Structure formats: C-alpha cells, structure tokens
Amino acid sequence: MKVFPEKIEEGDSTPAYYQLARVLHGWIMSGELRPGDRLAPELELCCRFNLSRMTVRRAIAMLVDEGLLRRERGRGGGTFVVGPKVDGGVFLIPDFQEEMRNRGLAASVRLLKASLVPAGETAAGKLGLEKGGKIIYLERVLEGEGQPLAFDRKYLVYDPSRPLLEAELGHGDTRELFSRCPELMPVRAELSLSATVLRPREADILDSRRGDPAFCMEQLVWAANDHRVAWGWMIYRGDKFVFRSISRLL
C-alpha cells in the first residue's frame, strides 16, 4: 500500500469536502487506486485527514454520484473503485437559448404560425383533452446568428382568459409562454430524443436538404396537479448539434 501525502489545507477557501474529493479523484486518475481496489474505511480517512465523518462522507458521495466509487455494507464491505461506465453516460442537453449562450451566438426566434385549432386525436391524447377542443398550435424557427438551426412545433392548452401575446410567442423558452398564467406554469417535463431525417418542408425551413440527419426532441410539459399544458417536438439540424457527456465533478 502506498503512502498518501495529500493534505487538506486549512487556509484554503475551498471547502474541505471538495478538497478531499479532489484528492480521491486524483488517486483514481493517477492510478494510485485502480478499479477494483478498496478505499480506506471512513474512520481511517477521518484520522488521516483530520476531518469529521460527515465531511469525509460528503467527499465520497461526490465520487459515488460520479460513478467512480461504489459502496458496500457489512463486514467484507467497504468503498471500492469501479471502472466507470464507458459505453454510456450522462448527457446534459441544454435548451436552445442556453446552447446559443454557450456558443456565444445571438439566439432569435421567428414565429411562423400561431393559430387556434381543434385538437386532433394524438394531440388531444397527449394533452389529456377531448378531441376537437380548441388548442393553440405554434410553429417557430429557432435561429442562431440569423441562421435557422431548429424547427419547433408545439401544441398548447388554450385558456380563453389568456390572450396570446406576440412578445411571449417570440420567446424561445417554453416557460415564457405561460409567464402570465401562474396556474399553467410548468413544473415538470418529459423529453425524448430520437434520430430522424429532414422531410421536405423541414429541410426548406432549416435551409438544408431533404434526408439530412437531425435530432428530434419530443416534449411533454406538465403544470401542477398533473395538468398537461404543452406537447410538441423540436427538430435540431444534425450538422449543427453534437451533445457531449459531462462529468459534473471537479
């Protein structure tokens, strides 16, 4: 067993649990601890770094969340280094506005259509309404630096007491569509991501060619009390979007 020279600096303004997490992370990344190895027990780490157990546990918990450590109870147990999942991972897919901010591009939204339509079978089912009831249908193009990057189609529940405002429709964030209607404010969404190819109209709108690859993100939005308020899907140009797996730690 190796000697572990790292220390937790008292003068350091970064929290002790975070410093310790970095130390443990370093042990793994440097190969000092390898997949399958067992980490020293909590109480031993407490002594070694002169920290309380809760602090040590918090550091370990960060690496467990990250998938780098696994914990087992019982006499033969302990905290073990696991090779992380390497063929799958966590993808944090940002919304359009955020993605444009990340890229440093100016995001804009162009409204193509906004109309009151009778709900078809599918939309009615998705929104939990009766078929034929009035709902709002939106079509919008999401642009970055003036270039069309995504095509958004959405159905919204219709609230007669809430007039449609251009200012709201022209905003990229779905939340803004309900900004003046607290009862319908979203609290949850289900998203699903699939691969698709552009159909003629989509290609035209997105300044691309039919058959080009694209992402399709379907979206179902819930307000309080299990009330569904929006359903739609967004087509992202495949040549403009690549999503990266992220480790939130360190």
Place this chain on the structure above:
Amino acid sequence: MKVFPEKIEEGDSTPAYYQLARVLHGWIMSGELRPGDRLAPELELCCRFNLSRMTVRRAIAMLVDEGLLRRERGRGGGTFVVGPKVDGGVFLIPDFQEEMRNRGLAASVRLLKASLVPAGETAAGKLGLEKGGKIIYLERVLEGEGQPLAFDRKYLVYDPSRPLLEAELGHGDTRELFSRCPELMPVRAELSLSATVLRPREADILDSRRGDPAFCMEQLVWAANDHRVAWGWMIYRGDKFVFRSISRLL
C-alpha cells in the same frame, strides 16, 4: 399561506430525509408551492418536522439537484421554487448491454473483424500515439434477440504483452477488452452524440436501408495517467432507440 399537514413517520423504514424530499416534491407538484414561491427557512422546517438541520438540508439538496429548488444566501435570500428547465434536460444514455437488459432482450455481440493495423493520422491523434504505430481495429455488431441494432467500430492501443482473446472481443462492454490488463483499465470516457444517416455498408450490416436515421456515439476512453486506450464510434439504428430524460428522484 396554507397549512402543511404532512408528517414524517417514525415507524417508516424509509429515511427521514427521503420522506421530507417527497413532501417538498409534493408541495411543488400539487401547486401548493408554485414557481417563484419561497420555501420556509431551514430552521422553520426543522421545527415543523422535528428534524435536525442536516436532515432537512439533505432533503432540500435532493430537490436542488433535480432543478426544482434554488437557494440564495443573505438577508433577502432563501430557498425558492424554480420552474425546472423544460426545453432541455438530463439524459442517461445506457450502454448497449444495459439497454438490452432494460428491454428484456437477449444481447449478443458478433465480431466482424479484429486486426492489427498501422495507426492513421486521425486515430493516432485521438489515441495520442505516433502515426503508423500498430493499433488494434475492431468491428462488431451488437444484436438484440438476434437482430442487429448497432454497429461498433473501435481502435485500441496495442499491448504486445497482451494477446487478443476471442472471449474478450466478443463481449459488449469496453471494460472487458482490458480485463486482463490492469494498467489499461478505463477510468474515464468522453462520449459525444450526433445524428447521422446510414451509409451503404452500415445499412447492410444493420439490416436497414441507406439513408435511414441513426445515432452516432463517438467514444474516447482514458486509463490512469492520462493514457488514452480506445477510440471509436457506435452507430445505433434510429428506428430502435429513443432516449428519455430522467429525473433520478422519487
């Protein structure tokens, strides 16, 4: 302000922090607390539920991680309900084996090719090796219930002391490829997900048609000491894979 009738049951075997997290979650989902509202301060929750502050904080932290709460320090601060991101989210994309387990399908791997080749410019760059050095090239088909679902191409660093074994190559998990070589055991991976269409050879192998939509997941794998050990990409049939955003809580 409403009355909050919920209690933390002592007899319940589920941890108190988890029970409290469910209560808070319920307040938001039921609309009792709406986006923008301020949650009671920690000490007030401690009194109300007869819990210590650390336990209350742990419950709150779960909802903060979930994106449902936001915390602010200072006199005017507090814990606020935020409308969660509704146009983007967290996607936990599982590896192939896991995905098949989830679906209850029998996963199998068919090896198409395994050869020692000189590293081209790109592969050498990705793996941090010299161009022309020997590396391993693999082609494999990942099948579910006998049906081809994904096509995997991968370059591996070549270790002369480690003979290639059929048993390893036929396993779906990248980690298994290094199972007898502790120095090269993966500790980290970068994945990137893009949309693509099947090219003729891919379509042929995947029993699909050229131009069909597909996901492409590029993968770069690190072992300890910043040593890169594998680079490749996997083509997932678009008609067989849809990825869903997940909230890990409750």
Place this chain on the structure above:
DNA sequence: GAGTGGTCTAGACCACTGT
C-alpha cells in the same frame, strides 16, 4: 462478534446580503 457504511442529532461558526 466485528467492521463496514447509512442515518441522524444538536450544536457551532462562517459567508453572504439586504435592511
């Protein structure tokens, strides 16, 4: 029984921020 991690407490002090 012995050793591990899982939960929980009742305090303490600090950092931040609006009043």
Place this chain on the structure above:
DNA sequence: CAGTGGTCTAGACCACTCC
C-alpha cells in the same frame, strides 16, 4: 444588524454482512 444558507464537528445508534 439580522436572517439566510454553507460548512463542519463529535458524537450516537442502526442495518447489513462476513467471519
């Protein structure tokens, strides 16, 4: 200054699991 959250401690008891 007052009130918020952020960190940390030194203990306690429990659940689990191998020996």
